[in-house]
Amino acid sequence: MVQINNYRHMLLRVYQFIFAFILFAISYFVSNNMKIPEYTIIYSLIGLLTLTKLLKVKMSDHLGFYWEMTFYIGFALVYPIKTVALAGSFMATYLFFANLFNKNKFLKIDEMFNQAAFALSTIFSIIITKDLYHIKNISQLLSYKNSITVLTIYLIIDFLLILLCYILVHGKEGFFLGIKLLFDLSTLGVMTVGGLTAYLLALTIHASGLRGVIIFTILILIVSRVYQEYFKLTNHFKRLSITDELTGLHNHRYIHNWLDKRVADNLPFNVLLVDIDNFRRYNDAHGHLHGDLALSHLGKLFHTTAREGELIARVSGEEFLIIIPDVSVEEATQRAQVYCDAVQHYNFPSTEQYPVTKLTVSIGVARYPDTGEKKHEVLSAADDALYKIKVATHNRVAVFSSIAEDIIRELQGLDVSEKLIDEMQQLMQLMHSRDRYTYRHTERNVKYAAALARKLNLDKDLQKTIRVGAFLHDIGKLKIPVEVIAKSDPLSKEEWDLMRDHPNLGYQLALGLSEVAECLPIIRYHHERYDGTGYPEGKLGAELPLSVRIMTLVDSFDAMTTSRPYRKKRTMEEAFDELDACRGTQFDPDLVEPFKEVVREIGILQSEEPKESAII
Structure with a gap:
């Protein structure tokens, strides 16, 4: 909330004091020849203003409806404007001094300003309209055209006074805050209702005098009460529909x-x-x-x-x-x-x-x-x-x-086609949406493989091939039904044969991609073994590129240290024992020790799946 500094607060009070002084001056000059019955009108208006001051009907979360506006305009259309001047002067002065001794300073337009603005806007709108149309009697003023003119001029003057007050309170920001408020639909609705009700009050006073005002006021009291209760109930159910009951936050x-x-x-x-x-x-x-x-x-x-x-x-x-x-x-x-x-x-x-x-x-x-x-x-x-x-x-x-996005950024920095970048982005989205486990398994493999490539001090082009190949190595699983990929029970023979074919499926899929020829061996042979007993072709480790042997090692290690519904993950030392046991049979013996050093440096990349999220 915007705070009012002392300087602006002083300007606001001076501004309000000027309003009160103007009303006093008007009251002094118009009260010299006042007849006794006119005092009755003034007392009645002051009483109604005091009563309706308690009836601020909340029209929206930031705006209220003041019935005082209705009474000021309604009385001014029928009775001499000096009655409005004196009543407004009394109300503004009383509230001005009451606010001086109030510890809770208003941060917006306070009650004294409202009374002064209502009275002054009403007085000048009546004077200007009478001068424009040379109005001589009440019947002329109450005509539809002239009453609309009074209300229009009132709104213009009132808007200008409110805008000036906002500028004094909030500085430059106040201009935009005031404009936003004044042209808000809620504000325009409030002003329209107030003006039409004032015109109805004026017709009632003209026909029945103060007795009509009493009936009108009773009606206002009833309508205000009913509307306030309706608004409270509506707001209550609206808050319930968008609020979490336990925390009070949005839902x-x-x-x-x-x-x-x-x-x-x-x-x-x-x-x-x-x-x-x-x-x-x-x-x-x-x-x-x-x-x-x-x-x-x-x-x-x-x-x-x-x-x-x-x-x-x-x-x-x-x-x-x-x-x-x-x-x-x-x-x-x-x-x-x-x-x-x-x-x-x-x-x-x-x-x-x-x-x-x-x-x-x-x-x-x-x-x-x-x-x-x-x-x-x-x-x-x-x-x-x-x-x-x-x-x-x-x-x-x-x-x-995302490691995948890192690869995209890396490709964007190299001399590669936009077509390849688009293809990689589509694969990222498809892999993540279909199989979250495989996507995260792929991310971990990229990290492991890139770290080992750096540890071995390989040239930059080969490091890039290993990173991209590690990302693409399991794309063949995109061709396998999701129910097989996500199955928690052990696979049947037919399902296992289908899973074993994912290197060939991935190879065929990658042939349609641009500029990834160096990565094709990684995709096709990452399940081969160093001793030639792997699949799909049973190639010996010496026949396989270094990038493939790296991928075989990191892919197996991540599988060992990842929890699955049918298999418990292994600790770092248990996985290292398995690497040592398979040195020279499943894995290149020259890569095992450097990779163990890499894992000790970066740690095991965690794989446990958290609880399902409710955000989507």
Whole structure:
């Protein structure tokens, strides 16, 4: 919220004092020859203004309807304008001095200004209209054309006064804030309703005098009360439909509708996917009631940590989405760390007694449109980033990055065709959408193979061939049905024969790609063995290029250290023992030790699949 500094606050008060002074002056000059019955009108108007001041009907989340406008204009169309001047002067002066002793300073247009603006706008709109059309009596003023003129001039003057006040309060920014408010449909609707109601009041007064005003006021009281209750009820159900009841944050529906609109308008935003670390352990230690209480605290913490413009939603039991629009991914990453640190240092219920259950969060960051042109692609990228840290450690922030995209960037920096780049991008998307395990297995193989190629100090072209070949080595699985690829039970003989054929299927598929001839042996022979007992052709290791022997080694190692439904993963030392046991039979003996050094340096790339995400 914009704060008012002392200088602007003083200007605003001077501005309001001038309004009060003008009203006083008008009141002084018009009250000299006032008849007694006119005082009755003034008292009635002051009473109605005081009563209706309590009846601010909320028309929208940021705008209210003031019935005072209706009474000022309605009385001015029938009675002498000096009655409006005196009543407005009394109300503005009273509220001005009341605000001087009020500790809660208004950050927008305060009540005193409203009264002064209502009265002055009404007075000048009546005077200008009478001069324009040379109006001599009330009947002429109440004609449809003249009343519309009064209302139009009133709106123009009132808008200008409000705009000037916004500029005094908020400086240059106030001009644009004022313009935005004044031409908002809600504002125009409020002003239109107020003007038409004022005209109806004037006709009632002209026909029935103050007795008609009493009936009119009673009707207003009833309508105001009914509308306020209706508005509260409508807002209540609207909040329920878009709010998570436990945390008070937005819910899954709201955030996805917001994302859909943002993508449709092609406007950039950052997605922060937040997951509570080891929340099941917290629930087991303290019970689900304490777990719900912790989620409630987390919602409040996120709300107080958020900056203006940041949207936060709870999208599943322990997953949250934070949307940060219109900033770079670097700034979004910094904000993610702020949220991460805020949770780390917050004392959640019962963690004082059991510090081992202290809550932390991990956050994956992705940006639209950098990581995808569709909503689900960006959310999936944030989920991938989160996955990579959740399986290895906790209480961290990770930005989405893909080895496949690194290859694309590398190709873009070389003398290769746009056709190859497009082909690689299509393969990336297809592989990720069909088989997430194979895609991540491929990413790990690229990292292992590239690290070993650097360790062996191979030339740059061969290193590039190994990186691209490692990415393409399993593309033959794109030709195998998903139900076979994702099967959790042991494969049948027919299914196993089909799986064993994926090197040939991949080779045939790669023949249609551009400029990957050097990678074809990696795709076709990565399941061959050094002793010639592998498949599909049973070639001896000495007959295979070095790039193939590297791929065979890293591919087998990742399979050993990856959990599958039918096989438990091995530890680093267990996998090293298997490499040593197969040295010279399955693997090139000269590559085993350098690769073990690489793994010790970079560690085992984690492979456990996290729980299913509810973000998409």
